Amino acid sequence: MASVGYSKKVMEHFLNPRNVGVIEHPDGYGKVGNPVCGDVMEIFISVKDDIITDIKFRTFGCGSAIATSSMVTELAKGKNVDEAMRITRGDVANELEGLPAQKMHCSNLAADALHEAIKDYRARKAKK
Amino acid sequence: MDQIYLDNAACTPVDLRVIAYAAPFSDGTIGNPSTLHSRGLGARAALEDAREKIKALLHAEDDKCIVFTSGATEANNLAIQGTALRNPKLGNHLVASAIEHISVLNPMKGLQKQGYTFDLIPVDAYGMVDLEALKKLVTKGTAVVSVMAANSEIGTIEPIREVSAIVHDAGAYLHVDATAAAGHIPVDVQRDGIDLCSVSSNDLTGPQGAGALYIKSGVKVQPVLVGGGQERGLRPGTENLFAIVGMGEAARLTQLEMVQEADRVRRIRDALITGMVSVKESYLTGHPALRLPNQASFRFSYIEGESIVLLMDQFGVQVSTGSACSSLTLEPSHVLLALGLKHEQVHGSMVLSLGKSNTPDQVPHVISAVTETVNRLRALSPLSNDRR
């Protein structure tokens, strides 16, 4: 059933996901649910001088959801939050050498979770 | 690494004896069963021999009751559309269990456009049809009721005899999709009171591309495809002789070896279940006892089935899932939802269907692959507290 035809890169990230886990006291936290199939993704970030110094994720979802979360954390790590905010689902899919059409929505989730975490960071910063 | 194939419900390797038996029919030299010369006669004899073997498998009263089709999907379509449309006097109400195959449900839904009404029989948490609900659903206007002999996704075996009594009391016809059951448990159309019964070649370890519909003597059915007069006009088109001859031989062999083989795989299956339910927060789906001997299905909390299938494959074990993420429509399995499971519970489904290639010594590897898969995916899951 799972012969959706993933690229090597997707399988590689799925099998060895980067930045898995939680950050106990994050500077930003984002959690999104997938309206299409009901999956959940969360991203934690530590930020110093607007640079994402650490990032972790957890995902309940398909192979492509796991691979895209892994990829988005790699793309965001070390980036300025404004830059990271501009990472799109297209960027994530491209870096993974493409996703099957019916799996594009999973990459949405990854980008959204990252953006939510950055928004949360900004909101917390504004309160200080 | 040796591969361990546990997805026989999706595609069953064809029995090598069957391939050898049917091989002479694969190159076109045997002829067309409809022609009159000597070549055609050989073909006709082979076709009728295969029919005889399917008759024996289902314990049909007459070999004329067996119509060959291209597979179970076509047999299901013929059974439902062909019977409903041919018997308008029976009424325009159709009933199916909530866990029927899509090739039963969709023809019924399709007939709604032609003025038919359609109801689903609910099932309990084990997937057993609710007989009380069935009694209320079938009325004088019900034409066809479809309840499968056993379900391939959860293994549950349905109480066909009880269903048949209720359906016949109301004067309707009973169609039974025996695709998953035939060859694994006895299916006897006379004993069980079945009017129409679908089987598939590949599920009997025969070649793909053939299936059959049993039509009880006296039940009138009209063709779905129109063309020549093959299969008593019910299934026009030159017969796929290789697949049909193979299906017949596969039916004969499976029937001959059924008791022994069912016993053999049941033991492996039970060992898999014992090992699997020891995994934390894992649950057997389907009926604990009344299930196909070659079937085991589970769900694991907090993780998703497509990921399970992909990781298990890395360990050399091929399995299936009913998760939404794994289906092209992104819809979760209607079978698992019908059991009353929540969407996220269906997500963690894993289905094993055993076959000839499975042996008891594979069990420890499968269990450790599952344990490792579940642990790895739970460590990634925001729903689980298992942090590694």
Ligand code: FES
């Ligand atoms: S998360 Fe469900 S399809 Fe990707």
